Amino acid sequence: MLCGATMASMQKRLQKELLALQRDPPPGMKVDEKSIQASLTQWIVDMEGASGTLYEGERFQLLFKFSSRYPFDSPEVVFIGDNIPVHPHVYSNGHICLSILTEDWSPALSVQSVCLSIVSMLSSCKDKKRPPDNALYVRTCDKNPKKTKWWYHDDNC
Amino acid sequence: MCIRRGELLKILVLGRGPEVDIRLVSHMSPLMLSRKHCTLTPTADGFWNIIDNKSLNGVFVNGIHLEPLVPYTLIPDDIVQLGIRLQNKTDPEFQYIFLKEPSLTPCHEHGSNKQDWCQNKDGKTGKTDFVEESSRVDHTIDHLATHLQATSSSQLLQKQTKKILVKGQQDVGQNCPEIVEQCTNDKVNDGIAQPGVMNRSECEERDLHRLNLCWQCLVIYNRESILDPQAKTRQKEAACHTMSVMESELQCSICSELFIKAMTLNCSHTFCSHCINEWRNRKAECPVCRKAVSTCTPSLAINLCVEHIVLGMDEDIQQHRRELLAARTKKEGVCVPCIVFLFFKLYFLF
Numbered sequence: 001m002l003c004g005a006t007m008a009s010m011q012k013r014l015q016k017e018l019l020a021l022q023r024d025p026p027p028g029m030k031v032d033e034k035s036i037q038a039s040l041t042q043w044i045v046d047m048e049g050a051s052g053t054l055y056e057g058e059r060f061q062l063l064f065k066f067s068s069r070y071p072f073d074s075p076e077v078v079f080i081g082d083n084i085p086v087h088p089h090v091y092s093n094g095h096i097c098l099s100i101l102t103e104d105w106s107p108a109l110s111v112q113s114v115c116l117s118i119v120s121m122l123s124s125c126k127d128k129k130r131p132p133d134n135a136l137y138v139r140t141c142d143k144n145p146k147k148t149k150w151w152y153h154d155d156n157c
Numbered sequence: 158m159c160i161r162r163g164e165l166l167k168i169l170v171l172g173r174g175p176e177v178d179i180r181l182v183s184h185m186s187p188l189m190l191s192r193k194h195c196t197l198t199p200t201a202d203g204f205w206n207i208i209d210n211k212s213l214n215g216v217f218v219n220g221i222h223l224e225p226l227v228p229y230t231l232i233p234d235d236i237v238q239l240g241i242r243l244q245n246k247t248d249p250e251f252q253y254i255f256l257k258e259p260s261l262t263p264c265h266e267h268g269s270n271k272q273d274w275c276q277n278k279d280g281k282t283g284k285t286d287f288v289e290e291s292s293r294v295d296h297t298i299d300h301l302a303t304h305l306q307a308t309s310s311s312q313l314l315q316k317q318t319k320k321i322l323v324k325g326q327q328d329v330g331q332n333c334p335e336i337v338e339q340c341t342n343d344k345v346n347d348g349i350a351q352p353g354v355m356n357r358s359e360c361e362e363r364d365l366h367r368l369n370l371c372w373q374c375l376v377i378y379n380r381e382s383i384l385d386p387q388a389k390t391r392q393k394e395a396a397c398h399t400m401s402v403m404e405s406e407l408q409c410s411i412c413s414e415l416f417i418k419a420m421t422l423n424c425s426h427t428f429c430s431h432c433i434n435e436w437r438n439r440k441a442e443c444p445v446c447r448k449a450v451s452t453c454t455p456s457l458a459i460n461l462c463v464e465h466i467v468l469g470m471d472e473d474i475q476q477h478r479r480e481l482l483a484a485r486t487k488k489e490g491v492c493v494p495c496i497v498f499l500f501f502k503l504y505f506l507f
Binding site: 012013016017071072106107108 | 410411412413414432435436439442444445447
């Protein structure tokens, strides 16, 4: 059962984050307003690869899903759409291997800071390739990336 | 406030007490002004002196605190401030600009005197500029009306101004009924008498220099009333600014609400008690800096500050906050382990 206090805190936070993202979005980002329902539990953010990087000119879509425990629980973030970036930390089903989305999540982080982290993760890529275990993972993983036991070993990318 | 120099060279006492010439009542802080705060003295050579009567909050001219009981001679454009500026206000409540008003220089009706006087007056330019008295009076009354309009935004001020003006009218009325009659005929509806209209016979008696001085009009405007629309906008802006600062600084970074029962961690980051407890159940580190949590202390100052601010906010916000507080308290109240613990305790007691 949802607790009233948690629900209220989640609503206010999401409203505030949405406003901030609409008013002052990070470069190349845009919230798809049509994708947002009244409950604010699911957003789609359109993003562009930063100029001067391997992803320049490419367009991606990020799907954010918020549970009723947000911001204590991290949002579920995956790439969706036709163009999934080819990156050592992004699986071809859109799942992202990023520590702040699971164990390093903090309630002080926000949609905006997650977007920035993902852009910076893409921007620092030197070699466009899929993760080595892509085929196996995509075949066996849960639909929800948060159910995956991620193993964060590479801090360079 | 408009104070004009009359021929009587009357000393004016300003303050909040009952026995002053101009009573100033503060709406923000009742004891802002002293009972006999300061004295305005017209000097024989045509100036005004201001004296601080050892007032509590002082008299400031152009921002400089005057020495008590030491007269200061005002010059045009001096900014006179009575009392101090309150901490939460941008402008002091009693601030005036000292102005000299040359346009009210009168002309005298009597032939020879008029000529002499005008020549004397305009001697430097070599021009005599005579206007029929009636039209002149009209002009001055119009002028005065605009002054009143300028100051009329504050009712109190208007009353004071009227009082001064009426006093002037009485003086003139005793000495020179015709002029007053003329004024009344001309401008009945305005309800404003012309305090500056001089007693004709007395004017003749005095030497021209003195006459000139007597007619010199010194006007003190209440700066606030002139700049009223701007001041309001400024106040609004200031209020908006305060709101935005509050929004960002007194907000819990977890729930984005103004702090409810603020708790400060050992790393100096502050959160609502409910939010940080919820988070600590998962991870004992600061959500902002990730430092391990060792202490969690209630912040009385922040709580009081937020409570005071919320009291001044809209009813909607207050209601929202009450609901939130109730929801959070309720949640804490129905803590299952606590109830189980209580149950066991009671069980073992009996």
